[in-house]
Amino acid sequence: MKPVILIVEDEAALVTLLRYNLEREGFRLLEARDGEEALVLAQEEKPDLILLDWMLPLVSGLQVCRQLRRDRETREIPIILLTARGEETDKVRGLESGADDYITKPFSPAELTARVRAVLRRAVPASSGETLNFADISVDLNAHRVRRGERNVHLGPTEFRLLSHLMQHPGRVFSREQLLDAVWGHDVYVEPRTVDVHIRRLRKALNEDEESDLIRTVRSAGYSLDHPGN
Template identity: 65%
Template sequence: MDPTVLIVEDEAAIVTMLRYNLEREGMQVVEAGDGDEALKILAETHVDLVLLDWMLPVMSGIEVCRQIRRKPESRDLPVIMVTARGEEGDRIRGLDTGADDYVTKPFAIGELLARIRALLRRSGPAQPQGQLIYSDIEMDLAAHRVSRNGKAIHLGPTEFRLLRYFLEHPGRVFSREQLLNAVWGPNIYVETRTVDVHIRRLRKALNDVKGTRDVIRTVRAAGYALDVEAA
């Protein structure tokens, strides 16, 4: 079945250009001109990925992303923020809000399509497998669920893949570049700082369980590792 992409954008010329290129790639396209309309579509229509403009009428793209992440049915939905705001602080804010990727206008359509394809591949149905267990963390690969000390942990798709990679290699230190290649893919143009943002989100989710400690170790000038001796 062809993937469906929701374009949330109020500039008609950009919508037309995106629709043309996405449909050429064999994707279905749904459009929303503002945040309220986007949330209504998501409540009624199956969508595989959202292209979300930051500067929208009525409700900002940042608030739309927050609401997408709050709802269980859309919590894992891949979101790419598309915006003219290119400052590093804006990119970090967009990622912290829950976006999986961030593209600055004007963008190269080939690069955007590559990012969309990569996110769709990574968010596709997981192959039925067993469990990954490390210390008090359990990951059910078939059900796509994570728990710590028996309490369910809600992770976005990127954080899930990041934790899975750590669980598959406990104790090993990975540089940001290694994590980008393993989790995002070798041909994806993502800044290494993006890794720090998703590590922060993963840490927050894992450490939200009462009585637990941080198991992600930061190794200065080297990278990150999953390590029970982290704290």
């Protein structure tokens, strides 16, 4: 079955270019010209991936991204932001809104296709049926579910992969570059700062009320999953 990609873009010429190149690569496409239509289609069609323009009429791409991540039915759909904004602060805003990747316009069709394939590969849930446990956190790799104590923890696909990797190596310190290779893959260029953004999102989801922070920041080294005080 062909992977389904929802293109959310109001520039007709760019939609035509995206459709031509992605259909040639074997994808099935859906189109939305504004944020409201995108939210409806995402709910109804459950695409495998969403290409989301930042600047949209009615509802901005960032707002769409946040709403998709808050909704149980759509929170795990991978999202790639498309935007002409190239400043680092803009990239951080995009990632913190819930996007899994970020492509700055103008981009080549080859780069876009590579990014799409890489994000889709990373989004495939593990099928081993294994459950990972550390302290009061459990990760069901097959069901793609996370629990901390008695509550469910809702994570986006990138945060899920990041936590799963740390859970498989408790106590080990990983540099940003090592996490990029393990979670994002060797074949995709992502800035090291991206790791910090997703770590913040992961911490926010894991830590509620008085729960201890099990993700340790090691200055000038990276991050590890560890018991507090270690």
